[in-house]
Amino acid sequence: MEQARENPAHPSAQSTLHEVRTAENSAAYLLPKLTSLRESNPHLKLLDVGCGSGTISVSFAKLLPDGQVTGVDLNPTILPRARAVADMAGVGNVEFQNASIFKLPFADETFDITFCHQVLVHIGEPWDALREMLRVTKRGGVVAAREGDYESECVWPELAGLEKFHKLMAGLMSAGGGTPAAGRQLISWALKAGVERNQVTLSYSTGSYSTSGERKILSQGLCQQLRGGGLREKARKFDTGNEEEFEEMAKAWEEWADTEDATLASIHGEILIQK
Amino acid sequence: MEQARENPAHPSAQSTLHEVRTAENSAAYLLPKLTSLRESNPHLKLLDVGCGSGTISVSFAKLLPDGQVTGVDLNPTILPRARAVADMAGVGNVEFQNASIFKLPFADETFDITFCHQVLVHIGEPWDALREMLRVTKRGGVVAAREGDYESECVWPELAGLEKFHKLMAGLMSAGGGTPAAGRQLISWALKAGVERNQVTLSYSTGSYSTSGERKILSQGLCQQLRGGGLREKARKFDTGNEEEFEEMAKAWEEWADTEDATLASIHGEILIQK
Numbered sequence: 282m283e284q285a286r287e288n289p290a291h292p293s294a295q296s297t298l299h300e301v302r303t304a305e306n307s308a309a310y311l312l313p314k315l316t317s318l319r320e321s322n323p324h325l326k327l328l329d330v331g332c333g334s335g336t337i338s339v340s341f342a343k344l345l346p347d348g349q350v351t352g353v354d355l356n357p358t359i360l361p362r363a364r365a366v367a368d369m370a371g372v373g374n375v376e377f378q379n380a381s382i383f384k385l386p387f388a389d390e391t392f393d394i395t396f397c398h399q400v401l402v403h404i405g406e407p408w409d410a411l412r413e414m415l416r417v418t419k420r421g422g423v424v425a426a427r428e429g430d431y432e433s434e435c436v437w438p439e440l441a442g443l444e445k446f447h448k449l450m451a452g453l454m455s456a457g458g459g460t461p462a463a464g465r466q467l468i469s470w471a472l473k474a475g476v477e478r479n480q481v482t483l484s485y486s487t488g489s490y491s492t493s494g495e496r497k498i499l500s501q502g503l504c505q506q507l508r509g510g511g512l513r514e515k516a517r518k519f520d521t522g523n524e525e526e527f528e529e530m531a532k533a534w535e536e537w538a539d540t541e542d543a544t545l546a547s548i549h550g551e552i553l554i555q556k
Numbered sequence: 557m558e559q560a561r562e563n564p565a566h567p568s569a570q571s572t573l574h575e576v577r578t579a580e581n582s583a584a585y586l587l588p589k590l591t592s593l594r595e596s597n598p599h600l601k602l603l604d605v606g607c608g609s610g611t612i613s614v615s616f617a618k619l620l621p622d623g624q625v626t627g628v629d630l631n632p633t634i635l636p637r638a639r640a641v642a643d644m645a646g647v648g649n650v651e652f653q654n655a656s657i658f659k660l661p662f663a664d665e666t667f668d669i670t671f672c673h674q675v676l677v678h679i680g681e682p683w684d685a686l687r688e689m690l691r692v693t694k695r696g697g698v699v700a701a702r703e704g705d706y707e708s709e710c711v712w713p714e715l716a717g718l719e720k721f722h723k724l725m726a727g728l729m730s731a732g733g734g735t736p737a738a739g740r741q742l743i744s745w746a747l748k749a750g751v752e753r754n755q756v757t758l759s760y761s762t763g764s765y766s767t768s769g770e771r772k773i774l775s776q777g778l779c780q781q782l783r784g785g786g787l788r789e790k791a792r793k794f795d796t797g798n799e800e801e802f803e804e805m806a807k808a809w810e811e812w813a814d815t816e817d818a819t820l821a822s823i824h825g826e827i828l829i830q831k
Contacts, residue, residue, distance in 0.1 A: 468816075483819060486761075546739075
């Protein structure tokens with residue numbers, strides 16, 4: 282769902298923030314199922330919807346050396362970066378294309394695993410997206426989604442600029458049709474997509490930033506967004522926030538990164554839907 | 557920190573809620589360190605502070621067959637239940653005694669591992685408790701704590717009675733000197749206890765209830781507390797809530813347990829302090 286224009290060779294700090302994501306750290310809940318499906322069929326087909334710069338797709342491709350991974354994203358400008366990430370990793374069994382989660386350009390029952398990460402949180406009618414993901418999934422396959430619950434966010438220390446930032450982000454998510462409290466609603470959305478409760482397994486995990494290095498990566502990514510990136514453009518579009526507020530928030534993130542006992546964590550909901 | 561009087565043979569629903577706790581599900585972050593310490597010394601001594609009905613102590617004792625586990629709790633009435641739990645498990649290398657976390661009845665540097673779970677969240681000056689835990693810990697050993705962050709709680713669906721319950725609980729925690737947003741403050745508290753940042757490792761995990769069976773266990777435990785248990789007594793002590801409100805909250809928990817897409821999750825902070 283990345284909207285900023287990307288240089289494939291030199292990713293932005295925002296992309297750097299996203300590019301630490303791998304199947305191992307962002308789809309651990311899916312890996313036991315992936316392993317068991319791969320044991321019965323090494324030629325699995327996996328779809329990563331909203332793949333962004335493709336680091337998760339590429340790590341799935343490594344886990345499926347005899348399989349085929351397809352990454353799609355609504356934003357075509359991120360796809361050259363995704364292809365560069367695959368090239369740098371020397372991975373050939375992954376391809377990337379432009380598509381909407383609401384209208385996937387694939388026949389019914391094409392994929393064994395249809396996956397998304399931090400996509401449903403940003404869109405209206407996420408149950409329609411799940412229904413479309415289910416459509417392109419084979420019987421016996423799974424749909425998997427991991428989505429943040431921004432309302433669960435724990436930040437320490439409490440800084441006024443960070444509270445403002447949280448409100449800005451939640452407001453922008455809602456203004457764009459998304460759901461800040463997405464993680465807790467995944468079963469509800471699956472049922473709205475026509476799934477039975479007994480097809481669904483829900484788990485939770487956390488995302489967090491506590492070490493000096495982790496805090497620096499997060500702070501730099503958010504400061505770039507606040508001082509010139511896509512977040513600032515989005516805030517202007519919805520007429521939210523002004524120059525001084527953006528700078529106050531960026532300074533708060535810098536102070537946070539420099540604070541020894543600073544930490545941030547939030548909950549992610551994880552759903553597996555057996556088709 | 558259990559305050560209700562317990563029948564050792566027939567635990568309350570509240571104790572049943574606590575007795576699902578084991579080292580595996582409540583101290584996973586500590587187990588790699590425990591394993592490596594055990595490899596160099598099979599005769600480890602472990603202290604479980606605020607052991608309650610002792611299920612975590614007993615599972616530590618199973619993991620340390622040549623070691624010795626001591627569980628202490630401020631509430632002496634829970635200790636017979638803890639001894640019954642140990643007896644039923646056939647575990648001999650665990651003993652239980654009455655003690656306060658602020659004044660542990662042990663010499664300096666007695667234990668290899670000093671652990672607590674959901675204790676610091678309930679007390680004032682938790683850094684003094686950590687300092688006391690550090691005192692009884694050997695050099696080269698660790699202090700470990702896992703504490704909830706109640707402000708991170710995600711509940712679905714949104715029911716008025718559950719929101720009231722959340723406010724009641726957070727209010728009672730604070731009134732009793734505790735900290736509802738404990739999980740995020742563990743590094744901060746360790747620094748206040750005199751520890752250096754580089755001695756500290758922080759992680760996070762979640763506790764959650766989503767399946768029909770999990771929802772039933774949680775709902776029954778909370779309904780018992782609301783309709784006659786220790787929570788109700790505590791609320792009266794602080795002059796919070798009335799009969800109708802307690803009943804409204806209990807009914808909301810029953811409705812929640814019967815709702816197919818219902819779920820609850822919260823973040824737990826986990827700290828390891830290397831001494």
